[in-house]
Amino acid sequence: MTIADAPAIAQLNPPRRILLGPGPSPVDDRVLRVMSAPLVGHLDPLFVRTMDEVQELLRYVFETNNRLTIPVSGTGSAGMEAAVVNLLEPGEEIVICINGYFGERLSEMALRAGAKPIRVECEWGGPVDLEKARKAWRESNARVLFAVHAETSTGVLQQIAPLREIVDERDGFLMIDAVTSIGAHSIGVDRNRVDACYAGTQKALSCPPGLAPVTFSDRAVEKIKSRKTKVGSWYLDTNLLTAYWGETSGGARAYHHTAPITMNYALHEALRIVAEEGLENRAKRHERNHRALVAGVEAMGMKMAVAPEHRLWTLNTVAIPDGIDDARVRNRLLNEFDIEVGGGLGVFKGKVWRVGLMGAGSTENNVLLLLGALEKCLRDEGFKVKDSGVSAAAAFYAGN
Numbered sequence: 001m002t003i004a005d006a007p008a009i010a011q012l013n014p015p016r017r018i019l020l021g022p023g024p025s026p027v028d029d030r031v032l033r034v035m036s037a038p039l040v041g042h043l044d045p046l047f048v049r050t051m052d053e054v055q056e057l058l059r060y061v062f063e064t065n066n067r068l069t070i071p072v073s074g075t076g077s078a079g080m081e082a083a084v085v086n087l088l089e090p091g092e093e094i095v096i097c098i099n100g101y102f103g104e105r106l107s108e109m110a111l112r113a114g115a116k117p118i119r120v121e122c123e124w125g126g127p128v129d130l131e132k133a134r135k136a137w138r139e140s141n142a143r144v145l146f147a148v149h150a151e152t153s154t155g156v157l158q159q160i161a162p163l164r165e166i167v168d169e170r171d172g173f174l175m176i177d178a179v180t181s182i183g184a185h186s187i188g189v190d191r192n193r194v195d196a197c198y199a200g201t202q203k204a205l206s207c208p209p210g211l212a213p214v215t216f217s218d219r220a221v222e223k224i225k226s227r228k229t230k231v232g233s234w235y236l237d238t239n240l241l242t243a244y245w246g247e248t249s250g251g252a253r254a255y256h257h258t259a260p261i262t263m264n265y266a267l268h269e270a271l272r273i274v275a276e277e278g279l280e281n282r283a284k285r286h287e288r289n290h291r292a293l294v295a296g297v298e299a300m301g302m303k304m305a306v307a308p309e310h311r312l313w314t315l316n317t318v319a320i321p322d323g324i325d326d327a328r329v330r331n332r333l334l335n336e337f338d339i340e341v342g343g344g345l346g347v348f349k350g351k352v353w354r355v356g357l358m359g360a361g362s363t364e365n366n367v368l369l370l371l372g373a374l375e376k377c378l379r380d381e382g383f384k385v386k387d388s389g390v391s392a393a394a395a396f397y398a399g400n
C-alpha cells in the first residue's frame with residue numbers, strides 16, 4: 001500500500017475579529033479559558049455536577065422550573081429539530097407562523113418529520129399577523145403552534161403572550177424559537193406557558209456555537225410520553241436524553257452519547273456570567289446599546305428596517321441606502337476595521353445589514369466603533385452622511 005505524503009498545513013492563527021453580525025458573538029476570555037481546562041469523562045463526578053449546574057442556570061435564563069431543561073449537543077438547529085421531532089407525530093398538523101427565514105426552516109423540518117405544516121405567511125420585517133394565526137388555528141386540528149421570538153433574519157421581536165392566547169382556545173401547545181433572544185430579551189417560559197422552547201449558545205449567551213439549550217413543559221413531556229410512534233430521531237429523543245441528563249437534579253446518569261465536555265464547560269461559564277450580571281441588567285444593557293446604535297444610524301441619514309415597537313435589541317437591521325453596494329461596505333468593515341456585520345437573508349438579501357449587539361458584543365465601545373467605521377466606509381462609497389453617528393450615539397449615552 002502506498003500512502004500519500006502527509007499534507008503540510010500551517011497552524012491556524014485566527015484574527016481577533018469584532019463580531020457584530022448575526023452570530024457568533026464575541027466570547028468572554030473567561031469562557032475561552034475554561035475551554036482549555038483538562039477533559040474529564042462524561043460520567044465523571046465533576047462533569048455530573050457541571051451538568052446539574054448547567055441545567056440550573058438554563059432554568060434561570062429560560063425563566064422556568066421545567067425539569068426537562070438541557071443543552072442538546074448540536075447548534076440551534078439541533079434544538080429546533082429536537083422540538084419538532086419530539087412534539088410532533090407523523091401526520092399531525094402544526095400551525096407555523098412564518099415572518100422570516102427561520103420560520104421557513106422549521107416548516108421544512110416539520111415536513112421532513114412527516115408532520116403537516118399549516119403555514120401562516122406573514123410579511124418579513126413585521127411581527128406575526130395574529131388574526132391570520134388565529135384563523136389558521138381555528139380552522140385546523142393542530143395541537144401545536146410555532147413562532148420565532150427573535151427573527152434573526154429580519155430583526156423583529158415577537159410578543160409571546162398573544163400567541164399563548166390563541167393556543168389556549170383549545171388547550172394547545174406553544175413552541176418558540178428563542179435562539180436570538182435568550183440572555184437578552186425576557187422569554188418567560190413559565191410566565192408565558194411556553195411548552196417547547198429552544199435556543200443557541202452563540203448569540204446573547206456569548207458562548208461559541210455548539211450546544212442548543214431546550215426546555216419542555218411537563219405537559220409537553222406528557223405528550224411526548226404518550227406518542228403512538230417512536231420519536232423519529234434516536235439522537236434527539238428526549239426520552240433517551242432524559243436518562244442521561246436526569247429529570248431531577250442528582251438522578252442517576254446513564255450513557256446516551258458522549259457529551260461535548262468542553263462545550264459544556266464553556267456554557268457553564270457563559271451562563272455564570274449571565275447570572276452574575278442578572279437577566280434584568282442584561283436586558284437593560286442590550287436595550288441601551290441598541291437605542292444608541294439606532295440614534296447613530298438615523299443621524300447619519302439611514303433608516304432601520306423595522307418599526308420601533310417591533311425591534312430586537314440583539315439584532316439590528318439597517319436598510320442599505322440606495323446606490324450603496326452591500327458586500328463592498330461589509331468587506332471594507334472587515335478588512336479595514338476587523339468588524340464583521342451580516343448581510344441580509346432571503347427576502348432581505350442585499351437590502352439590509354444585520355448588526356448584532358449580543359452578549360459580550362453589546363457594549364458602548366462597539367457601538368461607537370462601528371458607527372465611526374461605518375461612517376468612514378459609507379463616505380468612501382460616496383454616501384452623503386447627514387450628521388455624525390458617533391456624536392448622536394454619544395449624546396444618547398450621556399442622557400441615558
Ligand SMILES: Cc1ncc(COP(=O)(O)O)c(C=O)c1O
Nearest residue numbers: 075076077102150152179180200
Ligand atoms: C432564530 C434562529 N433560529 C435558528 C437558528 C439556527 O441556529 P444554528 O445556526 O446555530 O443551527 C438561528 C441561527 O442563526 C436563528 O437565528
